[in-house]
Amino acid sequence: MLHSHHRDRGQAHEHGHGHGHTHGLSAPHPAQAVPWSILRLALAARLGAALAVSAMLWAAVVLAMR
Numbered sequence: 001m002l003h004s005h006h007r008d009r010g011q012a013h014e015h016g017h018g019h020g021h022t023h024g025l026s027a028p029h030p031a032q033a034v035p036w037s038i039l040r041l042a043l044a045a046r047l048g049a050a051l052a053v054s055a056m057l058w059a060a061v062v063l064a065m066r
Helices: 043-065
Strands: none
Touching: none
C-alpha cells in the first residue's frame, strides 16, 4: 500500500491508514523501542558475539580463497 505525503513545508501530514499524527517535515519520527540491543548485553556476551561474527567472516574468507 502506497502512502501519499504532501510536501507543503511547515504543515502536518496525514498517512492514509487511520492514525494521523502531526510533526513538521523537517522533524524526524520519534525513536521506537527495539526488542533487543547489543548495548544491553553483558560485556562477555558482546565479546562472544563479536568473536562469533569474526569467526564466520574469517570462515567465508578462507572458503573464498580455496
